Amino acid sequence: MTTLDELRRSPNALAAHYSRFRVADRLLLSGHSHQAWPDVALEGQVRAFEDAAECVDEKWGRAFAKADEVRAGYRTLLGDPAGEIALGANTHELVIRFLSALDLPGRPRLVTTDGEFHTLRRQLARLREASVDVVAVPAEPADTLAERLAEQIDGRTAAVLVSAVLFETSRIVPGLGILAAACRERSVELLVDGYHALGAVPLPIHDLGLGDAWIVGGGYKYLQLGEGNCFLRLPRQAEDLRPVITGWYAEFDALAERRPGLVGYGPGATRFAGSTYDPTSNYRAARVFAFFAEQGLTPEFLRQSYLHQTGLLAEEFDALDAPEELITRDRTAPRTEFGGFVSLRTPRAGELQRALAGRGVLTDSRGEFLRFGPAPYLSDEQLVSSVAALGEALRAL
Structure with missing residues (x-):
């Protein structure tokens, strides 16, 4: 069984089970849309x-x-x-x-x-x-x-x-x-x-x-x-x-x-x-x-993983200190009242999504929302790197 600490390390303990999607080598922050499939899916x-x-x-x-x-x-x-x-x-x-x-x-x-x-x-x-x-x-x-x-x-x-x-x-x-x-x-x-x-x-x-x-x-x-x-x-x-x-x-x-x-x-x-x-x-x-059961990826375990990951993404975003008129997030509620992704509100969501893709970070945008979707196979280091790429994209605007 995988532990939460093992998921946060680099490399993430689950990443080896997703070798065909190369999750350890890519910054796939599209987990709220299309997550990688474990190798056993084949x-x-x-x-x-x-x-x-x-x-x-x-x-x-x-x-x-x-x-x-x-x-x-x-x-x-x-x-x-x-x-x-x-x-x-x-x-x-x-x-x-x-x-x-x-x-x-x-x-x-x-x-x-x-x-x-x-x-x-x-x-x-x-x-x-x-x-x-x-x-x-x-x-x-x-x-x-x-x-x-x-x-x-x-x-x-x-x-x-x-x-x-x-x-x-x-x-x-x-x-x-x-x-x-x-x-x-x-x-x-x-x-x-x-x-x-x-x-x-x-x-x-x-x-x-x-x-x-x-x-x-x-x-x-x-x-x-x-x-x-x-x-x-x-x-x-x-x-x-x-x-x-x-x-x-x-x-x-x-x-x-x-x-x-x-x-x-x-x-x-x-x-x-x-x-x-x-x-x-x-x-x-x-x-x-069956793979989820074998790895102990229960709803409760996954919830703790997503809370940690979305919390880390939110903290790293706040540290960017970006102008709120350019990009911001909902801070009216604690992370426990959000799902498995971080939504950033910006009038330039599509432009930033494309800029991130050019820097190797896959996200998506819906209207004025830029969405960062982690997944249990990503390490903390990968999440920090993804937000750093957002900072670079914002400075380049």
Whole structure:
């Protein structure tokens, strides 16, 4: 098992497991977007090919077993051992299935925030154009966001959609359990986007009062699972819904008994299933989930690692003493109220991102936010060097 001290040293104790991504030789501060995959991920991809070559069309039994391992990994992260988990290639297709199950003709109102990732932002904006009443509550200040969302719920509201961690600012949204209770009281569905939480911020949904909530997320970012590994966690009331947008896998278990009449659905999460997919991603994800277990990379352990790394990045940034009108960060809350990356607000975010890339530091920018995303395989020395490169870029402006 790796210790936190071993992660802070140079070289980082985990770095050897990521040799193909050369994490020890590069300053990859894009961990909030695309983390490196451990070398063992390739074992999963090769195994997918070998199973297909050996079994041809009979490979699906083995592929479905890998999918079950991925579901088990997400259940563990959510603290939801009996949870119903639907899988998808991306969160958009899963959100679409969720939206298609709502009674939008009868309750044509959706409540969200203006700080949601583009998956929700764009789709909800398009629904607004199609005459759905979409209310976007300002995401800032995050401290009161859940309360302000609850105030917007009325008898016409079908669902509330909000992130657990805001993708631009890294702020954790507190009080989601209170919001969930308000939704429950009015028979409104609550969908929580957990993408920027899982792997960086523990999300034990029952402890947080989110047992009745839908949780969507994926492993492209902090979990290092790569593309094609997203999930939708279904609450109990999902068994009463009939989503419009599903694939033939949604009745896979009942095909032999199919009868004319209403479209049928399988049990549990099956009713939100899609159709034929590339199982390679699940093979890779199952192997990476196993690697995390082998290395002791639990949600609690990873949280301590990210708190240290983001704290160090924030301290090094403050030491630059850069003009606040040029670049600044949110100092209104302690680091414990932020997720797994540091967000710097600057009108020259894109320019600075490009300047950093030219200095060998990979970050990203979203609008006026320049985001530094560490990862557990980076050493303290690498983080300090990355902020030093930012200082050079700022002086060159």
